[in-house]
Amino acid sequence: MQFNSKNLQCFLGAGLLIFAASDCRADIVLSTTRIIYPESLKNSMVQLMNKGNKPLLAQIWLDDGRENTNPESLKVPFVITPPIARIDPSRGQTVRITYMSKILPADRESLYWFNVLEIPPKDKNSTDKNQLQLAFRTRVKLLYRPSGIKGDSAIAAQKLKWHVASSTNGLNIEAKNDSPFYVSLNVVQLNTGGTYYSVEPKTVPPFSTEQMTVPGLHKNVEHAKINYKAINDYGGEIEVESDAQ
Template sequence: MMKAILTKLFVPLISAVSCLIAAPASYADIVISGTRVVYPASAKNVTVKLENRGIKPLLVQTWIDDGRENANPQELNVPFLVTPPVSRVDPGKGQSIKVTYLGGQLPQDKESLFWFNVLEIPPKTTDGADKNILQLAFRTRIKVFYRPEGLKGAAGDAVKTLQWSVNQSGKALSIDVKNPSPYHVSFSRAQLVSGKNKYSLDTHTVPPGGKESFKVTGLSAVPAGAKIECDVINDFGGSIKSEFTI
């Protein structure tokens, strides 16, 4: 799932990464061509396309992190090279970013997850050049899946292998999800359905061979015959609809 963050910038570009606030009512001008990047191990590199849909030229910084979203990009040690790391994108124009795997000790029996970051910086104002100016910039993060060759099964079928169970602790209710596949499973929506009643699940990405616990909203016990309905995001950003009986 794509994640957008509004960043306060106090001049240095890199320092912006550590100053983050949520911005649900604001929108970025730089649009990424997809909602995720899949990097096959056999690929020499992959390309991520950006487009400036705003009315002003923007300075764009791109990098990959290992899940530590607040870490300074210069302090990260990831096995990928992103070029160009900084570029200017004029309004209505695009920019192609090349991601190259540099090699390293990544697991070869399952996918590895990283994050592709885009930080857009608006042009400086011409008013008060000697004053401290507060700038607002957007940062967008999307998942990067490094996919080794020869993994068992297909990524689109991973949802079919999920194992669901009820976890009841007093009045606290959650649904445990185990993923025995070598692929990450990312949800866009999941709910527990009992008759005409539907209860939202607080979902997370379930890693390969991992297990996650989804909290159930508005329910203290699972009725007999209840089922799970969910949408899982595929490699192209579309949804795979699935249904499971609890």
């Protein structure tokens, strides 16, 4: 289940059974919905705050898009300090992210994901050995931004080029991103003749294209417009209407 740029997932028991649930609520809140890490910074800081009424243990790590991979097996060019922290109620914890390598592309952004898994303490007074422990994970994007890339990420979102084409699976729309920035789409709609078709949004990588299927349409359309919302560096929305080719 996606909430803009944040994924909230629940884990049950020792087996870590994952399910998406609308009534899940994390007590640990991040200071941002996305992390922009300019190359010029020595470190990037993220503030965690425990809004709950009990102490929590937080495990923090980065992944490279493989969200269900064991963190210990992931090799990312960053160091998280601290990787594990106890956060008392109404208290915070500053997490430092440090870039440790120069292997990332210099002409475009690189995308990673910042994860916080909060684990509540066991109830020492409970006699139920089969008691389930709920753990919550929050996951937001981390964008490493090299100093040498030119342009503006907000302008990049506004300048996506859209193309409509039929396929064996129905009608697709294609977003082309000619910029060195990731463009995170939050809402995408195809407007043809005043009828709007909602499309599942995707993130469009730098110098790449992404295809999205239009549910309910199976033939090509003419003079269509694409109405979309992209997420800016601060977690706000950029609203754009664009002609589709």
